Amino acid sequence: MSTDAPEPLPSPRTPRNRYAPAPPRLPSHEASPQNQRIDSPFSSLTVAFAHLPNSTVNALCGASAGIASGIVTCPLDVIKTRLQGQGSFRPRNLARPSRAVYNGLVGTARVIWLEDGVRGMYRGLGPMLLGYIPTWAVYMTVYDFSKDFFGPRMENKWLSRISASVTAGACSTLATNPIWVIKTRLMSQVSARALEENRPPWHYKGTFDAFRKMYTTEGIGAFYSGLAPALLGLTHVAIQFPLYEYFKMRFTGLEMGQTNTQNDDVHWLGILGATILSKICATSATYPHEVLRTRLQTQQRTLPSHSHEEISFRGGHGYGHRTRPPGTASSDGMINMPRYRGVIKTCTTILHEEGWRAFYNGMGTNMLRAIPAAVTTMMTYESLRSWHQKAKFEEEQIELDSLEH
Structure with a gap:
């Protein structure tokens, strides 16, 4: 291993060094990594982990980070989803709702707790966990690979980071959108004791029941509802991850996923600061797309009919702007037009019915959810990557010692 001092970040046209320079190898008479690891209870696991390729480690670290994040922030995600979807199930009368059922973080939590208890939270x-595992596994793997691909081909380092973020985000979104539709449907589902105007036109017993009923009654297209605003949300990761790398470089001098093998310090404060700042900037700039995605994902379809429109939507627009309660069909035989159609039409409908503030429903709650989720994700990812790199370095040291003796 090299004994030189740490070098500055290489240019995008040179291969990226994943690891910070290693420390000088200890003399044989001093305590070697091999001797230190003999007493470790996790020695066999560490050895196996050290031999994993980087692509597998990225997938495992990303999936583990997603699971930890999902468990920590699920109640806040439920509250955010209820706030975002509020108003999408009420009958259409062109008048704005007179009373909001969900009001802020505490008010929404109180309603959910009184109606459904802990289960509702x-x-x-x-x-969510089923979605986070492939989402972050795909994202972290593709992001790391894309940085290596775009880096030598682009003059601007940060443009290559943005390209890598968008590429990774697109791959993970396309792969996992059906899971997120089911998650949003379940989180939007309210208690049977709730008012009918706030009740969605479905009831699912669980994840697999939701999948079966959606496929049977709505077809495969239902699982890709909200895909357009989800892809529009790639602007979020295009802002968050390049900013995270920028702030981490400024605070620690290391790239994302990189650690310094010279000591056990993982620069937690630098990672924490970089995560919080990047997440606040990205969420503030791109939040309305989440409301659009939630509204489209919670709009129920029926299977193709004999009308020339081929598909109808529960609780959609009727002719003459008459209202039909969610889940009912048109009594006059007219086409049941969707309430929300595409990004632009959905924006227009929400603006006309509820005003511009509806685009920021649940933003405060989302900040309280998104920041701990991002911190949990990045801390888990960085710590697992650090463990892998240190274990790999120790294995190399052991191999060098065995060759010398």
Whole structure:
């Protein structure tokens, strides 16, 4: 291993060094990593982990980070989803709602607790975890690979980071959108004691029941509802991860996923600061797309009909702007047009019915959810990457010692 001092970040045209320079190898008479690891209770696991390729480690670290994040923030995600979807199930009368059922973080939590208890606060946890595992596994793997791909081909380092973020985000979104639709549906589901105007036109017993009923009654297209605003949300990761790398470089001098093997310090404060700042900036700039995605994902379809529109939507627009309660069909045989159609039409409808503030419903709650989620994700990811790099370095030291003796 090299004994030189740490070098500055290489240019995008040179291969990226994943690891910070290693410390000088200890003389044989001093305590070696091999001797230190003999007494470790996790020695066999560490050895196995050290031999994993970087692509597998990225996937495992990303999946583990997603699971930890989902468990910590599920109640806040339920509250955010209820606030975002509020107003999408009421009958259409062109008048804005006279009374909001969900008011802020505390008010929404109180309503959910009184109606459903603890179970309501963790509704949708199953598909959330099921979604986080492939989402972050795909994202972290593709992001790391894309940085290596775009880095030598682009003059601007940060443009290559943005390209890598968008590429990774697109791959993970396309792969996992059906899971997130199910998660949103479950989190939007209210108690049977709730008022009918606030009740969605479905009831699912769980993740697999939701999948079966959606496929049977709505078809495969239902699982890709909200895909357009979800892809629009790639602007979020295009802001967050390059900013995270920038702030981490400024605070610690290391890239994302990189650690210094010279000591056990993982620069937690630098990672924490970089995560919080990047997440606040990205969420503030791109939040309205989350409301659009929630509204489209919670709009129920029916299977193709004989009308020339081919598909109808529960609780949609009727002719003459008459209202039909969610889940009912048109009594006059007219086409049941969707309430929300595409990004632009959905924006227009929400603005006309509820005003511009509706685009920021649940933003405060989302900040309280998103920041701990991001911190949990990045701390888990960085710590696991650090463990892998240190274990890999120790293995190399052991191999060098064995060759010398």
